[in-house]
Amino acid sequence: MPSRSRWLRIPKLRTSFLRGLRFRLTLSYVLLFGVLLIAVGMLFQKTLRLQMDDESRATLEEEWGAAKGYLHVEGGRPVWIADATDPEEAYIVERLRHVYILADSNGKVLEHSQTYDSIGVDSPQEIARILNLPQPEIHVRRDADGIPYMIKAGSIHGDKGRLYFFALGRSIYNNERTVDNFMRRYFLLLPGMIFITGLLGWALAGRAIRPLNLVAATAQEITGANLSLSIPRRNANDELDNLIDSFNRMTLRLSHSFDQIRQFSTDVSHELRTPLTAIRGQLEVALFTAETPDQFRDAMVNALEDVEKLSSIVRALLLLSQAESGQLVLQKTPLDLGEVVADVVDQFQIPADEKNVKLTATLDPGWLTNADRTQVERMISNLLSNAVKYTPRGGRVHVRVCRDQEDGWIRLEVEDTGVGIPAENLPHIFDRFYRVRNAQTHYTQGLGLGLSFVAWIVSAHDGTIHVESKPGAGTRFEIRLPAVMAAQETHPQPVATTT
Ligand code: ADP
Numbered sequence: 001m002p003s004r005s006r007w008l009r010i011p012k013l014r015t016s017f018l019r020g021l022r023f024r025l026t027l028s029y030v031l032l033f034g035v036l037l038i039a040v041g042m043l044f045q046k047t048l049r050l051q052m053d054d055e056s057r058a059t060l061e062e063e064w065g066a067a068k069g070y071l072h073v074e075g076g077r078p079v080w081i082a083d084a085t086d087p088e089e090a091y092i093v094e095r096l097r098h099v100y101i102l103a104d105s106n107g108k109v110l111e112h113s114q115t116y117d118s119i120g121v122d123s124p125q126e127i128a129r130i131l132n133l134p135q136p137e138i139h140v141r142r143d144a145d146g147i148p149y150m151i152k153a154g155s156i157h158g159d160k161g162r163l164y165f166f167a168l169g170r171s172i173y174n175n176e177r178t179v180d181n182f183m184r185r186y187f188l189l190l191p192g193m194i195f196i197t198g199l200l201g202w203a204l205a206g207r208a209i210r211p212l213n214l215v216a217a218t219a220q221e222i223t224g225a226n227l228s229l230s231i232p233r234r235n236a237n238d239e240l241d242n243l244i245d246s247f248n249r250m251t252l253r254l255s256h257s258f259d260q261i262r263q264f265s266t267d268v269s270h271e272l273r274t275p276l277t278a279i280r281g282q283l284e285v286a287l288f289t290a291e292t293p294d295q296f297r298d299a300m301v302n303a304l305e306d307v308e309k310l311s312s313i314v315r316a317l318l319l320l321s322q323a324e325s326g327q328l329v330l331q332k333t334p335l336d337l338g339e340v341v342a343d344v345v346d347q348f349q350i351p352a353d354e355k356n357v358k359l360t361a362t363l364d365p366g367w368l369t370n371a372d373r374t375q376v377e378r379m380i381s382n383l384l385s386n387a388v389k390y391t392p393r394g395g396r397v398h399v400r401v402c403r404d405q406e407d408g409w410i411r412l413e414v415e416d417t418g419v420g421i422p423a424e425n426l427p428h429i430f431d432r433f434y435r436v437r438n439a440q441t442h443y444t445q446g447l448g449l450g451l452s453f454v455a456w457i458v459s460a461h462d463g464t465i466h467v468e469s470k471p472g473a474g475t476r477f478e479i480r481l482p483a484v485m486a487a488q489e490t491h492p493q494p495v496a497t498t499t
Helices: 006-007 021-070 087-096 114-118 123-130 175-220 238-288 295-323 339-353 373-389 448-461
Strands: 071-076 076-079 101-106 109-111 137-142 147-157 165-172 331-334 359-365 368-371 396-403 408-418 463-469 474-481 494-497
Touching: 021 071, 021 087, 021 147, 021 175, 071 147, 076 109, 076 448, 114 147, 114 165, 123 147, 123 165, 123 359, 123 373, 147 175, 175 238, 238 295, 331 339, 331 373, 339 359, 339 368, 339 396, 339 408, 368 373, 373 396, 373 408, 373 448, 373 474, 448 463
Parallel strands: 359 396
Antiparallel strands: 071 076, 101 109, 101 165, 137 147, 147 165, 331 368, 359 494, 396 408, 408 474, 463 474
16 A cells, blocks of 8 residues: 555646646536535425425315314305304314305305405306316415415205305415425525535545546656656556556556667667777777788778678668668569578578588478568578577578468478577567577677567568477477469479488
8 A cells, every 4th residue: 555655745737727637526526416406405395395285185175074064054044053162163163264165056155254355256157167076176376465275165065955166275375485494495505515515526536536646746757767666556446546557567668668778779889889899909900000011901801891790780770760660662572482591591501501500491492472582581581590690509400481281371480409598588589679688698699680670571571470499499480471373383392402
């Protein structure tokens, strides 16, 4: 776990406040919570209102039943039958009569309370409509002052079986006031709640993007000199840990590349210095000690050889940079691979003999591939030169060109009984400037460019390259190139060329 002080050391990075991730995250929280709180408030208001109206409706139903018990219509006149000696009953009847109306079936009002007058007496048409309904109807109406009343209107039977219009109401003003009060308080508290959400969001967003700032700050601190710097994981195994892992892997790769480039600079300086020192020595000999034309001539011939060596190093570097930047244009023509390989093998006989390495070849001539002759020769030369270079005296190098029976591609194999390549170095040998450094190859000269150039040539010809090696036993390179129509119709007979 990273220590606290590690977190606190993060330098502040300059980003525009309004466009910063922290501000935008907080704004999203605030907007989301704002909308959510408003929606919850509205829902609450509606539920509370429905609940209170339901309770009022239930009470009204009870009062309606009670009123029908107390009210009788006799001879076209309403009579409220209540026990005059029971004050409670008298009070109930008084309360029931607070909002009520009684009318005959023609719409003629027989009696109504004063409050009902303010609500508005029902028209004869309305009375006729309600009398025709199978069930009484409940609706809400407001009086002249805007006070809401829940009214239940229906029919009541009088004497002689006559039907009368009867409506009873009760104020639901308290319901409305309670809900309004609740909403007023809720909306007064809302800005405060949103503000607290904002503060919380700000803190949370800050916490969430802290590791991002750490990544950015570390990235800023990284230079070519401290590429080993890595960001500590949080062990949360989340997206940020993935980002941190990717970042650390990237710095590792960069560090690896920088190491290679550094190593390359050292190798190039070394490679260039050796012939330069030799040239300088030969020129000094010529200047201070040579007396005869022959001595001058020898010194200059030697110097020229070293100049040639220098040129070849510079050429190799130039060529690789041209190849990798796409400036090298290939002149592809159908090429008999066996024939090209035979030529290059011939050129390597002398160096191989000098080193007492037996160089042999088995070549199937006549298999054509569409390729650039110069580059293919360079590819074979690099493989053969490595094979001879890394094979100790008395060893063997064998080259083979044949056609793969399965897919018809042309196969080129270069196999040696040399020092081999340790398994851990194998994945890197095609990298630019990569050289295996161990006791066997320590004194062998090279820039680590040959195989990266071989790999580039193979891929530029749409081929594949494969290597297998056993330290102390030898190495085998296998290149496969796409074949074009063979020069001969029938398969050629293998020709074993052993030199
Ligand atoms: P170099 O100029 O060092 O030979 P290359 O790119 O040609 O550069 O090869 C990269 C490395 O691969 C060499 O340094 C050598 O260690 C290893 N290597 C290449 N070919 C062989 C081989 N035939 N046998 C053993 N090691 C090899």
